[in-house]
Amino acid sequence: MKRALGNILPPALVAVLTLTAWEVIVRLRHIPEYLLPGPLRIAAALKEDWPTLYPSLLQTLAITGEALLAAAVLGGGLAVLLIQAKWIERSLFPFAVIVQVTPLVAIAPLLLIWIQDVRLALVLCAFLVAFFPVAANTALGLQSADHHLLDLMRLYGASRWQVLRFVRLPSALPYFLGGLRISGGLALIGAVVAEFVAGTGGAASGLAYRILEAGYTLAIPRMFAALALLAGSGVLLYALLSGVSYLLLRRWHESAVRRDGVAVE
């Protein structure tokens, strides 16, 4: 409890101070709201525009979630495939790197032309930026298994599947989860970038479209409200993935174990 409070209090204090300063400066200097609205005005816009912002938020989160799920499954799967043989890694890995280093904004228009279903195209875009950290990290983890443990598996004539199940996959779990945490943020960014490129309107459009729309109509408070929702989603996503990682690793991995009462004699 005390620990949790210690973790939350400092950033909360910084947030309150920053927001207060922001509000005060905006009011004292009479900055017009189409340049920089104060936090209170943004909060009001958030409340006012909630009926349009909320469905957009859900839309963007759905795309992010689906892309992240696909990245976890396919990225992890690709990693398992890559470590099966050196030649597989050599033949496939360069292409994974090419996909990773090509800027999404450059490929997104093409994908949107090719794929009729806009929503599917958006998920694919977000997936393309999100899958690499999972795949690369997981591959590294699978290869970082203790070689003495691998010797032990050989000693008992373990099958390839047994080695994967009993040694390689558990060894890779912390790496996989680390990759997933990076991919979470990237999936959200990917979804927003793709939405910007798509620029589709209508009820089912995401937060990026709300930002574009607000920009065209100079509804700057609403733009900030959409931004706040995006930032909040990113933080929540990161916290969620960190929580999952903690729950899965807390009994054994150095990254999650609290350093007290270590040895039992």
Added chain:
Amino acid sequence: MALPDPNVRDGEPVVRLRQVAKRFASGTEALAGIDLAVASGELLALLGPSGCGKSTALRLMAGLAEPTAGSVERRLPDRHAVGFVFQEPTLMPWATVEGNVALPLKLLGVPPAEIRRRVAERLEGLGLSGFARAYPRELSGGMKMRVSIARALVARPRLLLLDEPFAALDEITRWKLNDELLALWQRENLTIVFVTHSVYESAYLATRIAVLSARPGQIVGEIAVEAPFPRGEGYRNSEAYLHTCRAVSTKLAEAIGEG
């Protein structure tokens, strides 16, 4: 159960190395033609300076490496007849003590009920009963090594290979585990080969000591240790023990080239 008489080599060797040489891909020559037979029921120490290829010899015996020249003959009923204890405890950090010890049996496809029974029996035998649900990181170095030994023995091997298993432990824990190893060897009719760089450890434990030279390793001498079992504090203070230590030290000095 009758105690095995260490001075009687009952029958065929369990493992025989004939003119075995090993050169690594890097070009390092680890072993240069060694002949060594491990008799059933003996407790053989491989003693030598650091990096002399002792561990390589052990890995060859286990079938974890192939010789570059010569042959390794193994007379063992099946693959789980070998237990191996590494220098480090080499436990799976994500599994409990129980889970770690159960691993060999799981790999061999033993039914779950049987696994539970045999793991419990092993943990009991090594004083680990209270720690079945603990994770390796919660254990001290000595306890981790016990888990590693329990794992090596759970599939009831005939040949137990140990690669400097207690090198990283404090002296008291080390002597204690040495005594437990001796007790296990007597109780279970095991054949043991262990690698060490400690003259005292080899003289205390072994029925025979093979001394290896610096790399590339060659056997420069073999010393039979005739002292009866069980050995204990009495043996460690005896003239015979000191005599063995002196003989082994002389051989080792020769091996390193200071003879």
